[in-house]
Amino acid sequence: MTANDRFPQSLLQNPINVRKEYFYRKTIGHPRLEQAKQNALSFIDPSGEPDIMIVTGPTGVGKTTLAMKIQDQLLERNMVRMQSDKSHLPVIRIDAIPPEKEMKFDWSDFYTRLLQAFSEPCISQKQLFEDEIYMEQPISPVYAMNSLAALRRAVERTMKMRGSRTLIIDEANHLLMVDPKLMRRQFEIIKSLSQKCNVTIILIGTYDLLQILEQSAQLVRRGRVVHMARYDDYIPADKLAFKNALFTFQRHMPFKIEPELLKHLNVFYLKSAGCIGILKKWLDNAVKEGLNQELETIDLDFILQYAHSNKSIQTVLNEAFIGESKLKDIDVRELRFMLKAHHENLGKITTKENDINISPEADIVQEQLPKLPPDKKSVKGQVGKRNPKRDTTEMNYGLF
Structure with missing residues (x-):
């Protein structure tokens, strides 16, 4: 950062609300953010098949900012087509709202909000036409009015008509706020939406999203994971990156005297x-209150008043440690050991099943023995088949 890279001095002449808005709107690029953005964009292939991507990280790492950056980049990529085709919208972003009462995610509300993001008219009047009702069997025409199926079909049509190829769902961990038995069903719905609409779906949220990959091997195959990790001050490069981010925020705090x-x-x-993300939110609150009190600058004691409690930070770190451990790969030797143990177990099971005092050649010896004719006493006549003997006729009486 250069000495001139700070807020414009003319900003000090503006009202307090303008200065607060300036710092609140300030976002910065930093290594973790840029790396996660590039990784996510590299997985998005407009000409390829629809896919599902998971972008995850700890609470407050800046995932919402990442979602906006990805959206902006995709819009920029498609600017030429958007200028020639006003209806084209290559990417759409929406927040997943947590359920209010029961542990049951509200898909109807989700589809409604998605249509609103497209500025789709007459959302409350969505219904299935007769031919669509048959395609959605089993469903009755009465139930089809304003139904979940109708909203889903409207979403599919809208995304195809607008040429959308990417759907970004922020706070996607709320999709998993369901009964554990329904967890896999949630992913199946997402997968179906991706295939029907021909879009890549980017799920952005906390490490809870990793539960999706624990459902089956098929989900592991279809899901891609981008990790936006916290900065670790035991890693020199991370410590430097965090220091630069803090200095950038310091330079853009609109006070007469730089903190x-x-x-x-x-x-x-x-x-x-x-x-x-946690750092920025914390500094936002401190700057807002400092400006409200018309202070010329703010110091550490003032800023600490608006920090999270140590207990809260402990919770964030514990969740981060668990998530990081889930994403940590295993050594290839563990796979070999796993396969070896499996085959050794299989051998033991086979031995137990065949643990009988019969030599392996017994079947072969039996096959080589001559087949003896059955005992005559044991032969019984078949129903409807006559025995081979002569019948008595009238001519037999006059022969002798």
Whole structure:
């Protein structure tokens, strides 16, 4: 960052609300964000088959900012076509809202919000036509009015008509707020939506999303994972990246006197768990209150008033550790050991099943023995078949 890379000094002449809005809207590019964005974009192939991608990381790492960056990049890629075709919308982004009462995700609300994001008219009047009702069997015409099936079909038609190839679902971990028995069904719905609409679906959320991959091998095959990790201050490159991010925020705090945050780098790291999203939200609150009080600058003691409690940060770190351990790969030797153990077990099971005092050649010896004719006493006549003997006739009486 250069010495001139800071907020414009003319901003100090503006009202407090303008200055607060300036810092609130300020986002920065940093290595974790840029790497996750590039990884996600590299998986999106407009000419390829629809796919499902999971972008995950700890709470407050900046996943929502990442979702916006991915959307902006995809819109920029398709700008030429969008200018020539005003109806074309290559990417759409929506938040998954958690269920209000029972552990049952509201797909009807989800489809409605998705249609609203497309500015689709007459959403409340969506219904299946007669031919579509038959295609959605079993379903009655009465039930089809304003039904979930009708909304789903409207989403499919809209995405195809608008040429959308990417659907970004932020806070996608809310999709999994269902009975554990229905977890796999949720993924099947998402997979079906991807195939029917011919879109790549990007699920962005916490490490809870990894539960999807634990359902079956098929889900592992279809799902791609992009990890946006927290910064680890035990890694020199991570510590430097976090320091640069903190300095950038410091330079853009619209106070007459620039705050000195870098002197307390370790404090800011610990109280944000190395997550830029948590850091930014914390600084947003401190800057807002500092401007409300018309302070010329803010110091560490003032900023700490708006920090998360140590207990809260502990929860964030515990969740991060669990998620990171789930994503950590195993050594290839473990796979070999697993296969070896399986075949050894299989051998033991086979031995137990065949543990009988019969030599392996017994069947062969029996096959080589001559087949003896059955005992005559045991032969019985068949129903409807006469025995081979002469019948008595009238001519027999006059022969002798």
